[in-house]
Structures are given as structure tokens and as C-alpha cells.
Amino acid sequence: xxxxxxxxxxxxxxxxxxxxxxxxxxxxxxxxxxxxxxxxxxxxxxxxxxxxxxxxxxxxxxxxxxxxxxxxxxxxxxxxxxxxxxxxxxxxxxxxxxxxxxxxxxxxxxxxxxxxxxxxxxxxxxxxxxxxxxxxxxxxxxxxxxxxxxxxxxxxxxxxxxxxxxxxxxxxxxxxxxxxxxxxxxxxxx
Numbered sequence: 001x002x003x004x005x006x007x008x009x010x011x012x013x014x015x016x017x018x019x020x021x022x023x024x025x026x027x028x029x030x031x032x033x034x035x036x037x038x039x040x041x042x043x044x045x046x047x048x049x050x051x052x053x054x055x056x057x058x059x060x061x062x063x064x065x066x067x068x069x070x071x072x073x074x075x076x077x078x079x080x081x082x083x084x085x086x087x088x089x090x091x092x093x094x095x096x097x098x099x100x101x102x103x104x105x106x107x108x109x110x111x112x113x114x115x116x117x118x119x120x121x122x123x124x125x126x127x128x129x130x131x132x133x134x135x136x137x138x139x140x141x142x143x144x145x146x147x148x149x150x151x152x153x154x155x156x157x158x159x160x161x162x163x164x165x166x167x168x169x170x171x172x173x174x175x176x177x178x179x180x181x182x183x184x185x186x187x188x189x190x
Contacts, residue, residue: 007038009178014044022047025054035182037091039170042179060163066156067125067163070099074122075129075163077109082133085171090181097189106189121150125160132164 029036043050073095080088089110097106108116113126
């Protein structure tokens with residue numbers, strides 16, 4: 001792999017060959033997405049870490065929840081916007097464009113979610129995500145009640161908090177290791 005092919009600034013060679021299960025997962029990504037996301041490629045030096053990352057990601061972002069997939073992607077973009085995470089803004093901004101069918105919404109979410117025409121549920125959810133990202137220690141019952149007031153259950157609140165926490169962690173890792181988004185993301189769903 002050439003230096004320009006590296007998913008990050010770190011020289012962490014991939015396990016070679018990849019375990020059969022990992023290769024099958026990557027083949028599914030290639031078939032469904034047309035690429036293997038660099039976030040996954042960046043973990044191939046340690047399959048246990050890759051498996052832990054994908055298990056948590058898949059649970060938070062794809063498993064059943066009172067939050068739609070679009071809402072979870074919107075949270076990812078708002079958190080990543082605050083943290084200025086190039087990888088996640090690019091990848092999850094593309095997901096918002098795809099899931100919403102609205103390229104303008106995707107761009108607004110990346111730049112400033114307050115400029116977007118959001119319903120009260122989404123706005124309250126994203127205000128909560130912003131607060132938890134910027135100053136989680138100030139979160140109090142009134143913040144959770146505001147979410148309940150627009151229709152979120154306590155389980156939904158847990159899911160919102162978990163998605164916020166996950167992306168705060170992954171944003172920091174991605175920025176620290178200079179993880180680069182796949183070029184394909186830039187043109188998707190515009």
C-alpha cells in the first residue's frame with residue numbers, strides 16, 4: 001500500500017491475510033457501498049479492535065431504535081461539526097444527503113444545523129447532542145425532559161446519548177490519526 005493509499009497518517013500494516021469473517025464483511029461493504037470505508041481499513045492492524053468498533057457502530061447506527069437512521073446520522077454530523085472531524089463530516093454528511101434525499105440538508109447539517117428546516121423533535125435532539133458534546137457536565141433533568149416533551153422515550157434518550165458519546169470518541173481518534181475519508185464520499189448523493 002502506498003503512503004497515499006493509507007487510511008491514516010500512521011504506518012500500521014493490515015493483518016494479512018484478513019480473517020475470513022473480516023474479509024466477508026469487507027466484501028459486503030464493497031458490494032453495498034462500492035468501497036471499504038477507510039474507518040474500517042484503519043483498524044485492520046488489530047482485528048479485535050476492528051470487531052469491537054464495528055459491533056458498537058452497527059448496534060448504535062443500524063440496530064432497532066426509536067431513532068430513525070437519519071436522526072442518528074444527523075447526530076453524527078452535528079457532533080462531528082462541533083469537533084471539526086473531517087472524516088466524519090464527509091462520510092456522515094453523505095449519509096444525511098442519502099437518507100434525507102436532500103443534498104441541501106446534508107450541507108446545512110455540516111455547516112450549521114440551526115440553518116436547516118428541522119421539526120421540533122429533531123431540533124431538540126440536536127440541541128441536546130450539541131450540549132452533551134460541548135459541556136456534558138451541565139446536562140440536567142430539564143434537558144432530558146425537553147426530549148420527552150417532543151416525544152422521545154427514556155430508551156431513545158439513552159440512544160441519543162450513546163450516539164453522541166460514540167461520535168465524540170471516534171472524532172477524536174480520527175482527528176488524532178489524520179484519518180482521511182474515501183474520495184467517493186465527496187460526490188455521493190448531491
